[in-house]
Amino acid sequence: MGETVYLNGEFIAKDEAKISPNDRGFIFADGVYEVVKYYNAKAFRYQDHIERLNRSLAEIGINYTQTNQLEAVFNVLLSRNSKLNQQAGIYLQITRGADTRVHHFPKDITPTVYAFTTDLVSNTENLEKGIKVISADDIRWHRCDIKSVSLLPNTMLYNKAVEEGAGECILVRDGYVTEATHSSVCAVKNGVLITHPLSNLILPGITRKVVLEICAANNIKVEERLFTKEELLEMDEIFISGTGSEITPVVQVDNIEIGERKPGKVTKLIQEKFFEMIP
């Protein structure tokens, strides 16, 4: 049996899944997405993901009111794809739907809803040893708070990282570190955790939110503030956080080694507390 996917109310074989070439997701990248991680069929921070999805949908005016039914959909997908006893991801995408190609939002259009399972397994080596990242100019738009499928800048920048043998690309806008192509960025200086404040320039990362909760519970001081790339290179510790990356230490940025080129104390503590919260 091949892979089962969910498309517009139906569970079907991936080979059978068809969408219109006029789908605005295809034509305009007019849609939003979420990735939820499951640990042995238990979702991590499910409600946070649905709240962020609802917000993304509202921000771009897609009228899809059935997000409360998605949990059951995801469970069927995990079961049909034999992913109940392992780590797995669910990718969900909702686009505005198909119509003639017009720039305004057509009225009475039915959203396209597509979901599938992914192999989202912790990268133990990266978690233990840390990764090298590159840095680059943040060439994205000014609504990075929306989890939009319009990810060409992210893919271009991440591809550059891969070509250079790095694990992520940290983004710098007007001299300040924002986040990375598919993860949030946190740094530690003199025991204080520093991260870009929530704004239109970064995605409100759910793992980032969990990190801030861990800091609050463990008396780690937090500064949500702007910091420059020069400051970043002088940090004692750096890590990226994300649904896929979990808490991954960063031990090198471009050609500069961070700390002693090994995961720092605060990073390791946050990582440990994070894994204690896994369902």
Ligand SMILES: Cc1ncc(COP(=O)(O)O)c(C=O)c1O
């Ligand atoms: C641009 C960007 N920032 C941050 C994150 C991390 O968000 P989360 O922790 O919710 O996975 C992601 C995740 O895909 C992302 O794409």
